Amino acid sequence: MEFGWSPEQDAHRARIRDLLRDTLPADWEELSVHGPGSDYQTDYSREFCKLLADQGLLIPHWPVSQGGEDMPVWHQFILGEEMWAAGEPRGAQYMNVNWVGPVLMKYGTPEQIERYLAPVRAGEAIWCQGFSEPSAGSDLAALRTAAVPVDGGYRVSGAKIWTSYAGKADTCFLLARVPASEGGAAGKGGIVILLTDMRSPGIQVKQIPALVGEGDIHEVFFDEVFVPAADRLGEEGQAWEIINFALANERTGIARYEFSRRILDRAVEKLKDEGRWGDPVVQDRAGRALMLCEAARMLVYRVVDAKAHGSPPDAYPSVARWAVVQADNGVNDFLTEFLPDGLLGGDHVQQAHHQRAIAAGVASGAAEIQLNLIARRWLELPGEARR
Amino acid sequence: MNYELNDDQAGILAGLDQLLAAHAGGPSGEPENFFYGAALDTALAESGFLDIARIDGFGPLDAALVVERLARLPQVVEAAASALIAPLLPLEPGERPLALVSGDATRPARFLPVARHLLVLRQNDALLVSMEGTSIEPVESLMAYPYGRLDSLNGLSAQTLANAVDIRRRWRIALAAEAAGCMAAALDTVIEHVRTRQAFGRPLGAFQAIQHRLAMAAETAESAKWLAFRAAWSDGEADAAIAAGFVQERIARFTYDLHQFSGAMGLTLEFPLHLWTYRLRALAGELGGASMQARAAAQAVWGVA
Numbered sequence: 021m022e023f024g025w026s027p028e029q030d031a032h033r034a035r036i037r038d039l040l041r042d043t044l045p046a047d048w049e050e051l052s053v054h055g056p057g058s059d060y061q062t063d064y065s066r067e068f069c070k071l072l073a074d075q076g077l078l079i080p081h082w083p084v085s086q087g088g089e090d091m092p093v094w095h096q097f098i099l100g101e102e103m104w105a106a107g108e109p110r111g112a113q114y115m116n117v118n119w120v121g122p123v124l125m126k127y128g129t130p131e132q133i134e135r136y137l138a139p140v141r142a143g144e145a146i147w148c149q150g151f152s153e154p155s156a157g158s159d160l161a162a163l164r165t166a167a168v169p170v171d172g173g174y175r176v177s178g179a180k181i182w183t184s185y186a187g188k189a190d191t192c193f194l195l196a197r198v199p200a201s202e203g204g205a206a207g208k209g210g211i212v213i214l215l216t217d218m219r220s221p222g223i224q225v226k227q228i229p230a231l232v233g234e235g236d237i238h239e240v241f242f243d244e245v246f247v248p249a250a251d252r253l254g255e256e257g258q259a260w261e262i263i264n265f266a267l268a269n270e271r272t273g274i275a276r277y278e279f280s281r282r283i284l285d286r287a288v289e290k291l292k293d294e295g296r297w298g299d300p301v302v303q304d305r306a307g308r309a310l311m312l313c314e315a316a317r318m319l320v321y322r323v324v325d326a327k328a329h330g331s332p333p334d335a336y337p338s339v340a341r342w343a344v345v346q347a348d349n350g351v352n353d354f355l356t357e358f359l360p361d362g363l364l365g366g367d368h369v370q371q372a373h374h375q376r377a378i379a380a381g382v383a384s385g386a387a388e389i390q391l392n393l394i395a396r397r398w399l400e401l402p403g404e405a406r407r
Numbered sequence: 408m409n410y411e412l413n414d415d416q417a418g419i420l421a422g423l424d425q426l427l428a429a430h431a432g433g434p435s436g437e438p439e440n441f442f443y444g445a446a447l448d449t450a451l452a453e454s455g456f457l458d459i460a461r462i463d464g465f466g467p468l469d470a471a472l473v474v475e476r477l478a479r480l481p482q483v484v485e486a487a488a489s490a491l492i493a494p495l496l497p498l499e500p501g502e503r504p505l506a507l508v509s510g511d512a513t514r515p516a517r518f519l520p521v522a523r524h525l526l527v528l529r530q531n532d533a534l535l536v537s538m539e540g541t542s543i544e545p546v547e548s549l550m551a552y553p554y555g556r557l558d559s560l561n562g563l564s565a566q567t568l569a570n571a572v573d574i575r576r577r578w579r580i581a582l583a584a585e586a587a588g589c590m591a592a593a594l595d596t597v598i599e600h601v602r603t604r605q606a607f608g609r610p611l612g613a614f615q616a617i618q619h620r621l622a623m624a625a626e627t628a629e630s631a632k633w634l635a636f637r638a639a640w641s642d643g644e645a646d647a648a649i650a651a652g653f654v655q656e657r658i659a660r661f662t663y664d665l666h667q668f669s670g671a672m673g674l675t676l677e678f679p680l681h682l683w684t685y686r687l688r689a690l691a692g693e694l695g696g697a698s699m700q701a702r703a704a705a706q707a708v709w710g711v712a
Contacts, residue, residue: 021416021640022413023408023637094408292712297709297710298711298712303701303706305701306709307648307701307703307704308652308656308697311634311649311653311704312653315633318630319626321408321410322633325410329411339629342622342623342626391619392619392622394622394625395612395618395621399621401618402602403613
């Protein structure tokens with residue numbers, strides 16, 4: 021047991037920081053205020069990810085056979101940590117490299133792998149995640165968007181909501197349900213995953229104004245959209261397994277605590293400039309926010325370490341996610357109380373952090389679902405079925 | 408970065424577990440506020456586990472692993488100060504137990520009734536006081552440690568030490584590691600209880616209101632553990648203050664919830680939960696409590712002013 025970085029890991033991190041410093045526009049802080057899902061960052065991601073690809077830093081953790089370098093798990097994580105802390109200049113494409121690509125490699129047909137991974141490797145692909153619906157958010161299995169089997173594929177009708185990146189996406193990782201009337205199984209077994217071309221006739225995307233940033237979330241309507249059977253990922257009935265694999269990667273993919281920690285560092289500098297750092301109350305509250313960031317870091321690192329050791333998946337990502345949500349909100353609460361002007365037009369970065377923090381407990385499923393998972397899978401508490 | 412035990416660490420803990428197996432079964436007799444493990448203390452002293460940080464190739468992390476493991480036991484022994492603080496003091500291996508107090512030397516101190524030395528941590532220095540031939544006034548309390556206090560320092564042999572900063576840092580690490588072990592054991596106790604205790608026709612643990620708070624308690628226990636081990640590994644000011652402050656900040660909520668889910672049983676001495684929660688409550692107020700640690704962490708990371 022030890023908690024230090026190897027010289028190779030330090031060098032990897034330094035290389036990424038240098039690249040970010042030399043590449044990001046001078047006014048990046050202002051440009052990135054609306055977050056990775058904004059129109060600006062989605063467009064910028066195509067430029068930035070191309071550069072990352074040229075430098076071998078877009079998919080280094082992928083297997084060599086898929087264009088990667090089999091880079092160790094920790095190197096991949098350091099890359100993600102630095103990117104998120106810098107405001108995630110990969111925009112929507114962080115999702116491609118973290119889980120869309122790995123999911124396709126594991127479950128895709130050779131044709132799907134060939135077709136979809138090439139643009140990801142080139143840093144050009146924008147995916148959106150068609151999971152949540154008006155009546156199915158964290159309770160994903162309640163989704164109702166219908167995929168009616170027809171000759172050669174499916175006709176999809178329904179609506180998705182709170183969909184990030186949909187306005188600019190090329191492809192949707194769409195979850196839909198084969199209706200029972202068409203032979204679909206009940207519950208999770210009736211779900212299919214359709215890799216849906218967002219230019220297909222019958223798709224309409226509408227942006228939803230939101231607290232979390234301009235252009236970040238959308239409604240997506242599907243009206244008799246034809247999706248070829250060749251674009252179904254996995255078999256009918258296999259979707260839930262694939263989704264769990266995808267979410268396990270998604271939930272630890274974002275190093276939110278690192279952005280929070282850097283915002284906290286920045287806030288203290290500002291408080292010093294204003295002559296307020298000598299106040300023991302300010303120090304106490306900053307220290308408590310710091311503790312939350314470091315606790316989250318230790319738990320996320322524990323998840324990464326288990327992955328690096330090839331340990332089988334467990335419920336620890338849920339434990340870590342809860343700590344991450346506490347850290348994001350703890351820092352946000354500190355900033356809101358002690359530097360309120362930052363949210364009144366005074367500080368783009370603080371506002372950007374605020375917008376990330378208020379979404380931290382909701383994005384990729386309510387954090388309370390993680391508490392359920394910790395209780396059942398980590399603490400092995402009895403479920404309702406044992407009543 | 409490696410969260411798994413290396414071969415040496417695994418060997419130490421396996422050896423410790425072997426020793427502890429001989430003391431398994433926990434305390435017997437009438438329920439008490441705490442059970443002082445006198446026989447275990449002797450066995451530990453003879454085995455050398457508490458001197459691990461003094462051995463070449465080993466250090467504070469190995470000591471913290473031992474302390475965390477021992478804190479899970481229902482019986483209490485003085486391990487944290489001996490394993491993590493004593494190596495900084497002019498004490499030979501085995502010169503223990505060591506009692507600690509901060510500020511006024513006559514405040515109640517954990518383990519003072521059994522201690523060979525009392526370490527008094529003051530703002531800028533420390534006093535190492537020999538307890539030989541001294542009578543200690545026991546302090547009755549709910550806390551699950553033997554407490555005692557001195558009338559005064561008059562007539563006692565005391566040595567002034569300049570390394571107060573180092574002592575305070577190690578005390579924070581010791582506190583964090585001990586609290587982490589207590590949390591793990593307390594949580595295990597309550598998890599077992601809510602799995603089996605039935606109410607309204609189902610186990611308590613099947614109620615979501617309880618599940619969620621226990622899940623949060625699990626996050627607390629895990630965070631406390633890893634922060635403590637990191638602090639022991641780095642032996643750094645910021646990490647130590649973060650680890651101690653985090654766990655102290657969480658103790659109130661953690662112990663409240665665990666007692667709450669144990670109901671009236673948890674208010675009795677027959678139910679063992681207090682053996683850990685009343686160690687935690689004692690630790691919550693050491694070194695000035697969470698706020699002092701939070702401010703120390705803030706100053707260590709960002710400077711004084």
